Amino acid sequence: MTRTAVLAGIGSWLPPQLVTNEQLEGRLDTTDAWIRSRTGVHRRYIAPDDMETSDLAVGAGARALKSSGDAHVDTVIVATTTPDRPCPGTAPTVAARLGLGHAAAYDVSAVCTGFLYALASAAGLIASGVSRRALVIGAETFSRIVDPDDRTTSVIFGDGAGAVVLRGGDPDEPGALGPCVLGSDGEGRDLITVAPPGPRAAAGAEPSYFTMQGKRVFWLAVQRMGECAQDVLGQAGWDTADVDHLVSHQANQRITLRLADEIGIPQERSVTNIADVGNTAGASIPLALDQAHAKGTFKTGDRLLLTAFGGGLTWGATALTWPDIAR
Secondary structure, three states, rough: OOEEEEEEEEEEEOOOOEEEHHHHHHHHHHOHHHHHHHOOOOOEEEEOOOOOHHHHHHHHHHHHHHHHHHOOEEEEEEEEEOOOOOOOOOHHHHHOOOOOOOOOOEEEHHHHHHHHHHHHHHHHHHHHHOOOEEEEEEEOOOHOOOOOOOOHHHHHHHOOOEEEEEEEEEEOOOOOOEOOOEEEEHOOOOOEEEEEOOOOOOOOOOOOOOEHHHHHHHHHHHHHHHHHHHHHHHHHHOHHHHHHHOEEEOOOOHHHHHHHHHHHHHHHEEEEHHHHHHHHHHHHHHHHHHHHHOOOOOOOOOEEEEEEEOOOEEEEEEEEOOOOOOO
16 A cells, blocks of 8 residues: 655744834835835744744744644654754754654755755655654744845845644545655756855854845746646646645745746635745745645645745755645
């Protein structure tokens, strides 16, 4: 009997500090109208100095475990570009704080595609029998690596975390994860990057910040997400008309809408929350899923297409049917 990963629980967590566009206007020589027209972002949440990525991951993970009705998992995977430390990974800390004993725990680094990479990894562990239940978390404090004085990036990103619980189950039941397609192109590593300071950087040198070549990234994101989404649809045996909801990485509202057109899915079927939380990188898909679920957007059996694009360059997509999860 085929063993498939099935979505069993979901949760999210946002830090307490809300920053609106109006609060950025004076400091960044910008306007609310400019930010909205270029990005779709109205506000974002920022982690205070004493809050780490693991704090957000624990909050989201605890809610996902509660949602699943079972506080036990044997695997924890955290997708993040902003770990608490370069070494060790953040996932073991999260597992310990959630009281998960000696669960396997590791980080995945694929920037904005990180959650889908982690999801596919957990699904593989479940399919192979290595894991029975897995907690997959996307968590970011991306505001820490963005230049606060750069209006092209600092207005876009926010902090947050989203999480899901996967269990082994039947491929035909609601919640079953479908085919996964992942890809990368290291030739584009400088398009989305935090450059290293260099071997001769002086003590106290200026920090290296996140940079992105926006125009090139825009079209590459639409192209790569569209291609892998179409690949997943073909493997799943779905037509675009079969897709009830498109949930893409919340990079930019214009990318989200353009992607829907590229795939051939009506824009109104695109799930979007970038207006309220900004671009939360690896946390954006699970955050969008949980917030849409809380609003009652999804019905049991709805067909969802997930896709993301990020630094690396990396991209990915997967499909699933929505399970019966209490709101």
